[in-house]
Amino acid sequence: MDGALGAIAAWMPEQRWFGGKGRIPTLRRIGAWELPTTEPGVRVLSLLVMDDAAEPPVLYQVPVVERHQPVAGAEAHLVGVLADGTHVYDGPHDPAFTGGLLTLIRTGGRAVAHGASAIGHPAAGPDADALPGRADVVPATVLGGEQSNTSIVYRPDGAAPVICKVFRQLHHGENPDVTLQSALAASGSPHIPPVVGDVVGEWDDVGRGDGRARGHLAFAQEFLPGVEDAWRVALLAAASARDFAAEAHALGLAVSEVHAALGASFGRAPASPELVAAVAAAWTRRLTIAVAEVPALEPHRAEIEAFYARAEAGAWPDLQRVHGDLHLGQVILAPGRGWFLLDFEGEPMRPMAERRRPDLPVRDVAGMLRSFDYVAGATGLAKPERAADAHAWAASARQAFVDGYVAASGMDLTVYRDLLAAFELDKAVYEAIYETRNRPDWAPIPLRAIAGLLESGPLQASPEASAG
Numbered sequence: 001m002d003g004a005l006g007a008i009a010a011w012m013p014e015q016r017w018f019g020g021k022g023r024i025p026t027l028r029r030i031g032a033w034e035l036p037t038t039e040p041g042v043r044v045l046s047l048l049v050m051d052d053a054a055e056p057p058v059l060y061q062v063p064v065v066e067r068h069q070p071v072a073g074a075e076a077h078l079v080g081v082l083a084d085g086t087h088v089y090d091g092p093h094d095p096a097f098t099g100g101l102l103t104l105i106r107t108g109g110r111a112v113a114h115g116a117s118a119i120g121h122p123a124a125g126p127d128a129d130a131l132p133g134r135a136d137v138v139p140a141t142v143l144g145g146e147q148s149n150t151s152i153v154y155r156p157d158g159a160a161p162v163i164c165k166v167f168r169q170l171h172h173g174e175n176p177d178v179t180l181q182s183a184l185a186a187s188g189s190p191h192i193p194p195v196v197g198d199v200v201g202e203w204d205d206v207g208r209g210d211g212r213a214r215g216h217l218a219f220a221q222e223f224l225p226g227v228e229d230a231w232r233v234a235l236l237a238a239a240s241a242r243d244f245a246a247e248a249h250a251l252g253l254a255v256s257e258v259h260a261a262l263g264a265s266f267g268r269a270p271a272s273p274e275l276v277a278a279v280a281a282a283w284t285r286r287l288t289i290a291v292a293e294v295p296a297l298e299p300h301r302a303e304i305e306a307f308y309a310r311a312e313a314g315a316w317p318d319l320q321r322v323h324g325d326l327h328l329g330q331v332i333l334a335p336g337r338g339w340f341l342l343d344f345e346g347e348p349m350r351p352m353a354e355r356r357r358p359d360l361p362v363r364d365v366a367g368m369l370r371s372f373d374y375v376a377g378a379t380g381l382a383k384p385e386r387a388a389d390a391h392a393w394a395a396s397a398r399q400a401f402v403d404g405y406v407a408a409s410g411m412d413l414t415v416y417r418d419l420l421a422a423f424e425l426d427k428a429v430y431e432a433i434y435e436t437r438n439r440p441d442w443a444p445i446p447l448r449a450i451a452g453l454l455e456s457g458p459l460q461a462s463p464e465a466s467a468g
Helices: 002-014 095-107 176-187 230-239 245-266 273-293 295-313 361-382 384-409 413-438 444-456
Strands: 027-035 042-051 058-067 078-081 087-090 112-114 116-122 140-142 149-154 162-167 195-204 212-222 331-334 338-341
Touching (some): 002 042, 002 058, 027 195, 058 162, 095 116, 176 212, 176 245, 295 413
Parallel strands (some): 027 116
Antiparallel strands (some): 027 042, 027 112, 162 212
């Protein structure tokens, strides 16, 4: 299996999930786990390899299938050919791996360990029985477009499709995408796709006290086919001036209900002075970077800092587990089933340890409010003649979302007006940095939002916004 490392190192930079764009990784094998197969001349492995060229080093999971003979039509998924003629294929595109992975999850099986272990954990209840017995014959395809992970979609006859996310970058400890959704499923929440199961692994880690790290390797749940994420749906609605208030109100209800379920499952705790100071310091650090890179922010710096100071000194709600990276691209509206929230891994740029900590629900609320504003901004860029209507559309959707959230939670968001505005300001400041670096034509979207927030804050007057 070590012979494959050279081929993998040459192949990895072209993969969307590889985090070291523009360089060749330096790989070191940490371990591997092996799935059984009845095919002669075939070996199914998931390699755990450390990229020592990254700073800090990054641990990747790379499933591969080694075959003595080439597979016709699979050239696009060939990782490389070894010196002995073995053909190494990208595992998620090979039925030997996809079938074995689904079987591992469904049966609660244990993979063969080669320095790394893998154990399947089927979900409790009827969801675990929704798949046919022969997982090796279930058609499977890799979902396109994903970057940080690889998702395999299974389409069994007579059962709902299943999506299995294979985590590419591995971390010690729980993955919130698994633990939060599993807890929500156990609570009976209707706002996540039903859970099928997961795979938990263990591998060598000299930095751990016992020399071993443990974490999630894969996660499977029902797949909702033919349903676009709400970002695309909202863009179409804004472009055609179709009112989105009813959908936004229902989304606010759903987010509030998810927050309530997470709080009940994982508990709540008051925000400590140390945490308040740390959050405020993070706002200030980001603003300093932004002012240096986005000169248009300099005239607003003192006013933004004053806004942050008011928020720091004001009311803070209890901490609890939250989504952590909520926006319209992370939710879907399924006909007849309502809103579903997806991808609970948290903000990709934050360390995994931070994503597992309790956070503030207003972070999620602010993220969704920014997303509605982004729809208006994108619409205005594409169709300048529609800009005014698009911003009116966003104002309506934003308020409807807040009203829905308040209606379900009973929380008086006006108490946290300054804090919510500070989180939205911080998000817009980050967006200004990102757009200036990557899409300068889009920079006016967050800059306009910052000016508007400084003028009025995120909440408009509403009978429901101050409900108790």
